[in-house]
Amino acid sequence: MGSTRGASLLAGVVLAALIALVLTSARTVEDGEIALAEAKLDFILLETEGTIERNLGLGLPLDELQQVEPLLERTVGRAPEILEVDVFSTAGVTLFSTDRGAVGEAVPLAWIAAITEEQGLTRWRARERETTTLGVPLLNDFGRTEGFIALILTGNALAVPLSRVPELLLAAAPVLAGVVTLAALLGALIGGRADRRLAVAAEALRTREAERLDGDGTALGEAVAAAIRRSTRAGEEVDAAALEMRRIDAEI
Amino acid sequence: MPRSERRAAQFGRSDRIAVSFGFAAAALVLAAAVLLEAFRFGPALVRLDAGARGVAAAVGRAVANDIERALALGIPLDGMVGVVPYLDAIRTANPSVSALAVADRANAVLFASPPDGVLSAAVATAVVAGETTVGAVLVTPADAIAERVRSHLRALGGAFAILAGLAIGVVVRLWRLERIDLPEARFVAGGRAVARGVFADFSVPRPGPFTPLGIAAARLTGPVRRAHRRFLALTDEVTALDVAGRYRGRIAAVHASLGEFVFERPIRRRALERVLLWWPLLALTAGEATRLLAASFAADRVVSGPVTAAAVSASIGAGALGGLAGLGLAVLLAGRMAKLAAFVALLVAAAANAAVFTTRDINHFVALQAVAGAGVWLAVFAVAGDVRLGRRRPFLAALLLLAALAIGPVLGVIAAEAAGRRAAYLIAGVTMGGVALLVLATSPGGAPRLRTRLTPGETLALATAGLALTAWADIHLSVIVLREDYAGLALHAGLIGAAMLMPAALGMTSRAPLGAALATAALAASALIAIPFALVSLAIGLGLGTAVHALGARGLSVPAIAALLFGTFAAAAVTAIPSLLPDTAAARIGGRELAALAAAGLAFFALITARR
Numbered sequence: 113m114g115s116t117r118g119a120s121l122l123a124g125v126v127l128a129a130l131i132a133l134v135l136t137s138a139r140t141v142e143d144g145e146i147a148l149a150e151a152k153l154d155f156i157l158l159e160t161e162g163t164i165e166r167n168l169g170l171g172l173p174l175d176e177l178q179q180v181e182p183l184l185e186r187t188v189g190r191a192p193e194i195l196e197v198d199v200f201s202t203a204g205v206t207l208f209s210t211d212r213g214a215v216g217e218a219v220p221l222a223w224i225a226a227i228t229e230e231q232g233l234t235r236w237r238a239r240e241r242e243t244t245t246l247g248v249p250l251l252n253d254f255g256r257t258e259g260f261i262a263l264i265l266t267g268n269a270l271a272v273p274l275s276r277v278p279e280l281l282l283a284a285a286p287v288l289a290g291v292v293t294l295a296a297l298l299g300a301l302i303g304g305r306a307d308r309r310l311a312v313a314a315e316a317l318r319t320r321e322a323e324r325l326d327g328d329g330t331a332l333g334e335a336v337a338a339a340i341r342r343s344t345r346a347g348e349e350v351d352a353a354a355l356e357m358r359r360i361d362a363e364i
Numbered sequence: 365m366p367r368s369e370r371r372a373a374q375f376g377r378s379d380r381i382a383v384s385f386g387f388a389a390a391a392l393v394l395a396a397a398v399l400l401e402a403f404r405f406g407p408a409l410v411r412l413d414a415g416a417r418g419v420a421a422a423v424g425r426a427v428a429n430d431i432e433r434a435l436a437l438g439i440p441l442d443g444m445v446g447v448v449p450y451l452d453a454i455r456t457a458n459p460s461v462s463a464l465a466v467a468d469r470a471n472a473v474l475f476a477s478p479p480d481g482v483l484s485a486a487v488a489t490a491v492v493a494g495e496t497t498v499g500a501v502l503v504t505p506a507d508a509i510a511e512r513v514r515s516h517l518r519a520l521g522g523a524f525a526i527l528a529g530l531a532i533g534v535v536v537r538l539w540r541l542e543r544i545d546l547p548e549a550r551f552v553a554g555g556r557a558v559a560r561g562v563f564a565d566f567s568v569p570r571p572g573p574f575t576p577l578g579i580a581a582a583r584l585t586g587p588v589r590r591a592h593r594r595f596l597a598l599t600d601e602v603t604a605l606d607v608a609g610r611y612r613g614r615i616a617a618v619h620a621s622l623g624e625f626v627f628e629r630p631i632r633r634r635a636l637e638r639v640l641l642w643w644p645l646l647a648l649t650a651g652e653a654t655r656l657l658a659a660s661f662a663a664d665r666v667v668s669g670p671v672t673a674a675a676v677s678a679s680i681g682a683g684a685l686g687g688l689a690g691l692g693l694a695v696l697l698a699g700r701m702a703k704l705a706a707f708v709a710l711l712v713a714a715a716a717n718a719a720v721f722t723t724r725d726i727n728h729f730v731a732l733q734a735v736a737g738a739g740v741w742l743a744v745f746a747v748a749g750d751v752r753l754g755r756r757r758p759f760l761a762a763l764l765l766l767a768a769l770a771i772g773p774v775l776g777v778i779a780a781e782a783a784g785r786r787a788a789y790l791i792a793g794v795t796m797g798g799v800a801l802l803v804l805a806t807s808p809g810g811a812p813r814l815r816t817r818l819t820p821g822e823t824l825a826l827a828t829a830g831l832a833l834t835a836w837a838d839i840h841l842s843v844i845v846l847r848e849d850y851a852g853l854a855l856h857a858g859l860i861g862a863a864m865l866m867p868a869a870l871g872m873t874s875r876a877p878l879g880a881a882l883a884t885a886a887l888a889a890s891a892l893i894a895i896p897f898a899l900v901s902l903a904i905g906l907g908l909g910t911a912v913h914a915l916g917a918r919g920l921s922v923p924a925i926a927a928l929l930f931g932t933f934a935a936a937a938v939t940a941i942p943s944l945l946p947d948t949a950a951a952r953i954g955g956r957e958l959a960a961l962a963a964a965g966l967a968f969f970a971l972i973t974a975r976r
Contacts, residue, residue: 284405347591351591
């Protein structure tokens with residue numbers, strides 16, 4: 113195998129695995145940060161949802177609830193990352209919004225896709241170019257979905273995918289360098305020892321010293337040693353036969 | 365030493381070297397992962413703790429606002445009613461909060477949830493009435509999310525360590541087979557022939573580790589052959605001069621003195637050197653990558669309840685049935701249009717996997733599972749069925765299969781952790797598309813032989829091991845125990861994979877039914893007693909590895925794969941029984957327990973059949 117090949121192989125695999133580990137770890141940390149940010153926003157979202165659902169329990173249809181608008185105004189002020197709060201119908205039309213211009217408009221398709229993904233039953237999250245939206249269904253007393261409430265957040269409210277990669281890669285660099293160096297040394301050691309017997313056999317063949325392979329114990333060593341001895345003897349016998357033939361030639 | 369033992373020793377050396385590289389890579393990656401978590405990822409993890417305190421502060425502010433509204437109505441802080449149930453409701457709805465309390469100005473706790481909650485590390489939010497601070501809301505953040513991230517990082521460290529070890533071990537083993545073991549076997553055969561006096565024109569080893577030996581060997585035998593040719597020329601000359609035939613006897617005697625040597629023997633040359641073991645390995649690895657994701661993906665497509673089990677069973681069963689259909693089609697093709705069939709089948713499988721990226725409907729997903737399963741197995745065995753292919757390496761076919769079964773799921777689940785489950789399907793599809801192009805651009809030769817027979821015991825053993833693996837890893841772990849924990853699932857996939865390759869790495873020679881019995885015992889133990897899940901994963905992996913490794917070259921054959929796929933289908937069918945037959949004894953027993961019973965039955969028959 114050779115020490116160079118062994119070193120490069122082990123170092124390469126270890127380096128690739130560690131870079132992939134750092135990338136995946138960065139995504140895991142980002143997911144944790146997203147979960148924490150969402151926990152805070154979920155609290156706000158669920159409080160608002162609870163208030164609206166209590167009103168729905170009084171039997172009024174969602175689009176006629178008078179208390180929703182001031183409630184949404186209060187909600188938008190509870191966290192700086194909340195840009196806008198919307199309530200929309202199951203048909204995807206905005207019923208109430210802190211952005212008055214949005215009322216009556218269809219909600220973005222990304223929200224509908226996210227709701228479909230969660231089968232309209234649990235909290236959903238939709239990422240768009242500049243915003244992230246969290247939403248929950250609004251259920252009446254019979255468990256039927258009457259509409260949805262959505263918190264529209266700033267783009268950086270939740271960790272952006274791969275945003276932690278540079279930081280973690282930089283932090284990991286000294287460990288990566290040390291371990292990859294160690295891997296190269298170890299790979300050279302294992303690779304170098306792996307097929308040393310090939311070099312010994314080649315050297316024995318070059319120098320025609322079968323004794324070098326005595327006690328080798330491998331099939332290769334035994335075959336090469338036997339081949340050297342037989343070749344040497346064959347050479348001598350061919351030379352002897354040629355000498356005898358030349359004698360006959362001289363006699364003729 | 366007999367020849368067979370020597371060959372075993374020679375192959376054993378390569379096994380040991382592959383295992384050395386594997387252990388070295390795994391140990392180094394694991395050490396690096398431990399160092400990274402302990403010393404280098406600290407700031408990122410501290411930020412998570414700070415984030416948890418931010419959540420606690422937000423909850424505290426909301427509770428304080430409610431209490432302040434009550435104070436504004438004239439209700440004294442210590443006279444408020446219903447505060448504890450209110451705090452209980454908030455704590456239950458927010459997993460990021462472990463304890464809540466309301467304290468008075470002297471910091472004495474008036475209301476708490478839970479009553480004995482730890483408040484020493486609580487975030488305090490002042491409760492203000494008018495201009496005066498009358499108390500505080502104390503909220504202790506739960507470290508559940510930070511702890512989950514830490515546990516995921518640890519599991520990922522383990523999974524990557526195992527993955528690196530498996531990958532380098534398999535690569536080194538296959539590389540050594542092609543570049544060391546087989547050239548060495550040929551070189552040793554040549555050396556032995558020389559030792560018997562045969563100085564034929566041996567083929568030169570292809571460029572690689574044996575080049576120096578080949579050159580040295582040529583320099584050893586070349587002069588002898590040249591001397592012999594000169595001797596023959598001289599003999600012809602002398603025979604021509606001996607017109608009267610007086611020296612004929614002496615010439616014949618000299619010639620006879622070299623009779624024990626053979627200098628010219630025609631060597632049958634075979635064009636067998638360059639083969640592609642890699643494409644079936646890559647195609648199968650990509651096919652297996654989504655194996656542990658299918659059940660949870662299906663479960664998430666339906667409303668939870670009895671229909672979940674049916675969806676899980678349908679998706680896994682469809683994959684197995686698709687695979688069986690692909691095998692059947694490959695048998696029908698019998699090697700005809702091998703390259704075209706492999707290319708088209710891989711493209712279809714790639715498209716089916718990639719299409720999952722946008723699939724939301726369970727029926728579409730089940731259909732895609734079937735198509736993907738059919739495509740992968742048709743591709744591999746379309747080529748394997750080509751009896752005209754002279755370039756085969758059946759020796760390590762079992763290793764190819766086990767390597768794909770071991771490495772694929774770890775890669776797939778890690779991809780799901782990093783980029784999401786749908787993205788993992790997309791990556792698998794793109795990889796298969798790449799393999800399809802590779803097949804188109806190169807010769808697809810190198811797949812193992814098709815025409816293989818298994819004994820009934822071996823067939824039952826493979827079906828049992830496949831059933832146990834599917835019931836445990838594909839269904840129980842991925843849908844029930846580790847549904848949202850891809851890092852943990854990756855670690856278990858790694859443990860299963862490492863155990864699967866152990867028989868090959870250690871040269872174990874157990875019989876297939878024993879492997880089936882081990883996998884069955886582990887599955888049954890997991891259902892009956894409290895046993896560490898890691899131990900079950902290891903035992904089931906070892907069981908399947910033993911069963912496949914026992915077959916050697918037959919491990920990657922149509923009957924063997926059909927038996928494994930049948931086991932997978934049986935696991936899916938058995939798991940669905942409780943949901944299909946509610947209010948029956950089967951429903952009370954449970955899917956995993958039924959799978960263990962079915963596996964026990966199959967393993968029993970496998971052992972009985974093998975004894976005969």
